[in-house]
Amino acid sequence: MRAWLGEPAEFADPGYEKLQERRRVADRIHRLIGALFREVPKAVLVEEGQRRGVPVAALLTPGEVLECDHFLARGALAEVEVAPGVTGRAPTGFLELDGRRAGPGRRAPRLGEHTDAVLAEVSRATAARRPAGAAPVRPPERRPLDRRPLEGLRVLDLGVIVAGAELGRLLADQGADVIKVENRAFPDGGRQSMTTELITASFAWGHRNKRSLGLNLRDPRGVEMFKRLAAASDVILSNFKPGTLESLGLGPETLGAVNPGLVMAESSALGSTGPWSRRMGYGPLVRASAGLTGLWRHPERADGFCDAITIFPDHVVGRVGATAVLARLIERRRTGRGGTVAISQAEIGLTEMAELFLQESLAPGSVTARGNTGTTDAPQGLFPCAGDDEWCAVEVRDDADWRRLCAAIDRPDLAADPRLGTAAGRLAHRTEVEAAAAAWLATHPPREAMRLLQAAGVPAGAMQQVADYPDDPQFAARGFFARMCQPELPEPLPTEARPALARHLPDPLLGPAPRQAAHTREVCREVLGLTDAEIDELLAQGVLEEEETTHAAETSDGKGHL
CATH class of the missing domain: 3.30.1540.10 (formyl-coa transferase, domain 3)
Known part of the structure; x- marks a missing residue:
């Protein structure tokens, strides 16, 4: 970005390489970017940004999204039947399973359209299950489980920032052994801090209950070790730019050959295919590309955009991804085979706004920013x-x-x-x-x-x-919040206790997030069967990394768990 700005002398000081220093003068940097961009068409800026390695995206209107070559090429938008004889263009679903779009298969039914067929099917099924006159079968009484539902499941988590962190965290909460695979040369942006804290509150929330393995995937020996880990695992999660794992020799075909039962889930900004698939993207860019940012403003303020929230797409992506991974694991119990889950973060946004895009398709120009006012009644x-x-x-x-x-x-x-x-x-x-x-x-x-x-x-x-929120009586009555202890932070953190109340499941774990590479030795011994001497040699060669500090919280059990 500095090169794109013409190497301004006021930012030549090497101190501006640090995030903290750039944040301190952000208003000055933003003024320079604004002056550079002001007279240049958005399409030109996007291409130049991608060429320079600067994440840039155009702010699209709903109409522009509907005509977007990228979404059309991916099949993320298609003509769908809305009612008999009426079609419109709309999103086709949240994600892809084994490369196939998972979305609505038919239009919504007319009132009572299938009554006769449903009743006939129920009658046939009932007759086949129970002889005439037999008493109804009472389901067995269900007792609370004494174990979390995903115990015994091993997950290799390459996810970063928010969307990647959230998916793995949801699985770890339910008992899965989630191993965060990371490397200091390519640190998780979620570990960046404006302070000197070793772990931020955001990182603690997103990575609680996980273990951290320091592994260099740029080294061929690190790649081979990852394959051995994959052979002993059930799920692999990632949210890199498409093609990253393939470039490391760790694509779905390679890992599927190592372990046919693997479920591989990846999310990316814009999907793994299509003209924009290799573009860099983060939440703000995704929201702009999906048409959300342009609608999230007051109609009287053409430039008053609200774009400081990670619910869309990041946290929604994590929950959709976790649901899809569970569906894949359930199918694996029937077939013995794993499979892939692919999520485009932009298409999560499209699908969340499906009715708006359908409306825009049927009545072009009708979907605009409306601020705080509804459209169906008043006030x-x-x-x-x-x-x-x-x-x-x-x-x-x-x-x-x-x-x-x-x-x-x-x-x-x-x-x-x-x-x-x-x-x-x-x-x-x-x-x-x-x-x-x-x-x-x-x-x-x-x-x-x-x-x-x-x-x-x-x-x-x-x-x-x-x-x-913590004092809200409704949240309190439902036990929505809990407090988790992160040893590196001075106070316990209020945190989401669970995604839903469940009568027969124990509450999720609330263990801390790991320090970087804190569990390298432990994972290598348990999963790979390496000796301490072998681990020491791989550490010396830079294939493995371990925690830089020898400090351990007095309340830790050695595994990072309180």
């Missing part, structure tokens, strides 16, 4: 409440909700107004009805407003700051 949106930066969401769905809202805010005059008796009328007079709601909400704190509106039968929710 719908976020409204300021009493206090500083306090808000409440209100959603009027129909005429009954409107009458209940009018009663709750003591505006019988609005309920009696014939202009506002229908959704169409309220949308036509949106400014008036929103002003009435806003005036009432402005006099109430958000939780009080939510309580009063909910009691009246009006959907409403108080906006929460992140700091409010």
Whole structure:
């Protein structure tokens, strides 16, 4: 990027090689980039950025996404039947299994379209299972498990940053032995810190319950060791740029020959095929390419984009990936064969917004940024409440909700107004009805407003700051949060306890994230059967790495577990 900017003298100091120093002067750097980009077409900037090794992506509108050669070439968008005789272009599914798109197979049914067929099938199946007059079979009583469901599963985790970390963490939480394979020459960006902490809170959340193996995959001996690990493992996870593992001699065909039962899951920014497949990409670039960033703003602010969140795509990618890996493992129990899971992070975004792209296809130009306002009725949106930066969401769905809202805010005059008796009328007079709601909400704190509106039968929710979550009574009642201890951090971390409540499963583990290469010796002994002398020799040759410091927390059991 510095070369692209023309090697500005003000940033010639080698100190700017450090992230901390660049962050300190980010506004100055951004001004230079803005001046460089301002008069250049976005397509030219994207190509030049990719040529220079600088991650750049164009901000696309929904219409541009629908015509994008890359998504069309991959089959990520296709013409689908919406209703009898009606077709539109829409996303075709979250991911690929063994190279085949996993997505909707047919249109949504008309009401009652398959009633006769379903009843006939149920009748045949019931007759085949139970003789006439036989008593129903009662399922056996299920008792809570004394083990986590993925115990005994070994996972080699090459995942980095957020999306890669999250997938492996979800498996580790449920008992899988997840071994993070890493190397100091190509460090996980998630380990970068603005402070001197050895492990950040973000890294601790994303890599809890894992072990760390320091292994140099740029060395042929390291590659051979990885193959031996793969032969003794069940799952391999990665989220590199497509072709990276193949360039190391560790592609699916090679590893599948080593272990036919392997499930290999990879995610990439834009997919492993198509014109853009080799482009670099991170969350902000993915969101721009998928059309999300352009919609995530207030309509009156053409440049007021909100793009500081990792839920889309990273955390969604992790959960979709974990679900697909489990599906593959279940199939392996039937067939004995592994397989591949391939996720394009951009296509996760497309599928999350599928109905918007279908709408844009059927009515071009209809999908635009709408800020805090809904499209089906009014009032719908976020409204300021009493206090500083306090808000409440209100959603009027129909005429009954409107009458209940009018009663709750003591505006019988609005309920009696014939202009506002229908959704169409309220949308036509949106400014008036929103002003009435806003005036009432402005006099109430958000939780009080939510309580009063909910009691009246009006959907409403108080906006929460992140700091409010641990004390939220609903989260507390469901046990959503737990606290995990990371030895390198001064205080326990609030963390997600589980993805869902389960009556018959134990709670997930809450062990700490590993220090880099902290478990190299342990993994090499347990999985590869190496002796200490062999490990020492490989460490000396740079094939293996171990933790640089000999410090160990007094509360550690030697494995990094509390």
